[in-house]
Amino acid sequence: RxxxxxxxxxxxxxxxxxxxxxxxxxxxxxxxxxxxxxxxxxxxxxxxxxxxxxxxxxxxxxxxxxxxxxxxxxxxxxxxxxxxxxxxxxxxxxxGIIPFDRLIPVYEKTLKLAICTRRRRITVLTTTAGIFILSILLPITGIVATEFFPNSDFENIYVSIEAPIGLNLDKTNEIVEKIETKLLKYPEIVNFSTVVGKEGASPSRAGTGFLQSASHLASIVITITDKENRKITSYALADKIRSDLEEIEEANISVESPRGGPPSSAAFEARIVGDDFQTLDKIASDLKPILSSIPGVINTDISLKDAPAEYTFSLDPLRMEFYNLNAAYIGSLVRMAISGVEVSTVILENKEVKVMATFAEDKIPTLEAVQNLQIKNLKGQPVFLKDVAKIELKPSVNAITRIDQKRAVLLSAGVSGTTRPNVVLSEFQDKIKKDYKLPEGYSIVYGGENEQNAESVLSVLRAMIIAVILIISTLIIQFNSFKKAMIVLVTLPLALIGVFIGMAILRINLSFPGLIGILALFGIVVKNAIILIDKINLNLKSGIPYYDSIIDAGKSRLEAIFITSICTIFGIIPVTLSNEVWMALGASIIFGLMLSSILTLIIVPTLFVTFIGEKERF
Known part of the structure; x- marks a missing residue:
């Protein structure tokens, strides 16, 4: 009372x-x-x-x-x-709000109809199997979309500016000031911090651990108001800012909003692998417009960046042999003339000072003076550097990427709004399959968020397999029966029916947290089948007739299964509504538990009657 x-x-x-x-x-x-x-x-x-x-x-x-x-x-x-x-x-x-005294007679009548004849039992089981197959087809056909982590509404936006290489710091700062002027008109922006002369942190560069410093680079980190104080999401605001900054053509400007989940690399990443840099650069340049043409793709970028041109000394092996010279000897002389070499160290005021040997600046004022340097060969004869080396001005790159000891160029991009990276990857693969042929000896390996998603899914699948093995082992020990253990295990696909149908109805994407929710759901739904079969065993041991034992077990466990499921569902609702990241996790548990609780009360008794004979001892 x-x-x-x-x-x-x-x-x-x-x-x-x-x-x-x-x-x-x-x-x-x-x-x-x-x-x-x-x-x-x-x-x-x-x-x-x-x-x-x-x-x-x-x-x-x-x-x-x-x-x-x-x-x-x-x-x-x-x-x-x-x-x-x-x-x-x-x-x-x-x-009690739910009138179980009215539900139990309805359930009893339904259960009797399901198990009364062999034909009815086969109909119930085949219908359930058909529904399960249809639900599995929902994510396979794309009706239930898949993604790594859903896009979330954060309070930061990142702007990266890359001007032409060689632009001085003042000119780069002028471009940044134009961007800042445009940002000031957005009421959602609380403040922003700017760095000129260095790359800034951004979601696509998370985990790289290296930020390049150069006069043509700059970055802006924007802080926006709390979610409750604005009517637009952070990723929608990033799209709006990106569109506004397209008017500034003096630099390549990328605007990014963090995606949900832990820090990861670019949403899309294609690693073009081969031997020749020029060919790799050409392939990446050819594929970049194809990638940019896919809807939702933003901030396309090629990792192979131009750097200031360099003078290259190309040594002629035949001439070096003719003049009795070798590459190591010539290289050491050129290094001493241009950069200097350390010959000794001295202690000056308790500090170690390096002693460098180099040529005086007035001795090699021009490139021609370098070419006319005289080198004494092994016979003591003077030889001009230009007689054994060809000096050329060639373009250079700021970094060389290798994958499995092969040169590689990365073609990367982000996605806007709610665009899913796996959809971009699929469309890109279809386009290059139809419209582009890679040269022989060159290949593309896909990484980025799609690679991390595949690795995460495999890790969860491995965990699911281990969980199923542990569940089966425990059930066999508990019931001393392989058949009963398999009957309990059937409740796992029953849970998936509710998960995929619920996500399809509410248009919730199946993400990595959703897979974790399914894994957690396995342990919850198995419990319902265990207490049901345990009650059947107790009834049979007490001498209650076979069919009456099964029907009574369902009736007596109906209230317990419903109440525990309802409590679990209400307990997970706050987590589901707290953030977009956890919506799939909560939805998988809620919908899976809702339908599996009902189906367990029908399917488990039906399977028991079908596969466990009346004369089998318990």
Missing amino acids: LTKKFFWLVDIFLIAGAAALFLFQKNFWGISIGIIFLAAAAAMIYWYFMEAGHLKLKANRELMKRELDDDELIKKKLRYQGTHEDENFFNKLIH
Whole structure:
């Protein structure tokens, strides 16, 4: 019975829950649930003071004292609660809102129809198997879309500026000032910090650990208002800023918003592998427009960056042999003439100072002077450098990337808004398959977020296999029967039916957190089948007839399975609504548990009757 202490405990709990929601869940769902909690608390207080609720609670207290010493009063109370007649809302909260006394007869009739004949059992099982196959086809056909992590609404946006190589710092700063002027007009921006002369941190460069410094580079980190104080998401605002900055043509400007999940590399990454840099650069340049033409692709980039041109000394092997010279000797002389070499160290004022040997600047003022350097060969004869080496001005690159000891060029890109990287990858592969042929000896290896997604999915699948093996082993030990263990295991695909159908209806993408939710769901749904089969075993050991044992087990475990499932579902709802990242995780548990709880009560008894004979001992 409801007493005064318990009444105020519930009321305080509702008020505290509403306060917590208003403080920590400042979104639509958090505020809505908080208002419901406050309304319920206010209704309880109104009932207590205005409808003589305090007198009823006092009467309940006195009645509880009398019931402790009178069995007839207890029996009368149980008979009254069993009828559920003339109960108001508050009594239903105490004694149960769901009328299981009405549900159990319906369930009993349904279960009898399902298991009464062999034909009915086969129909039920084949229909369930067909529904399972159709649900599995939902992610395979793309009706339930897949992704690594969903795009989330963060409070930072990153702008990277890359001007032409060699541009001085002042000119780069002028370009940055134009960008800053445009950013000032956005009311969602709280502040931004700018760095000129160095690459800045950005989501696509997360984990690289290296930021290049150069006069033509700059970066801006933008801080925007809290989600509750703006009507636009961070990734939508990034798209808007990117479109606005397209007017500035003096530099390559990329605007990125962090995606959900842990830091990762670019959303799309194609690693073009081969031997010749010029060919690799040509392939990347040919593929870049194809990638940019795919809807939703932004910030396409090639890793092979031009650097200031360099003078290259190409040695002629035949001439070196003719003049009795070798490459190491010539190289050491040129290095000493241009860069200098360390010949000794001295201690000066307790500091170690290097002594460098080099040519005076007036001795080699021009390139022609370098070409006319005289080198004495092994016979002591002077030879001009230009007689054994050809000096050329050639373009250079700032970094060389290798994959498995082969040269590689990375073609990378981000995605805008809710565009999924796996869709971009699929379209890109289809386009180059139709419209482009790679030269012989060159290949493309795909990485980035798609590679991380594949690795994560494989890790979860391995965990699922291990989980299934552990579940089977435990069940065989528990029931001493392989058949019963397999019957329990059938509940796992029943859970997947609800997961995929629910995600398809609500258009929720299957992400990596969703796979973790499915893995957690396996342990939850198996529990329902275990307690059901355990009850069947107890009934059979007690001497109850075969069919009556199975039907009674379902009836007696119906309320327990439903209540535990409902509690789990309500417990996971706050996590599901807290953030886009956790929506798939919560949805997989909620929808999987909703449908599997119902199907378990029908399918497990049907399988038991089908595969476990009446004469089998338990």
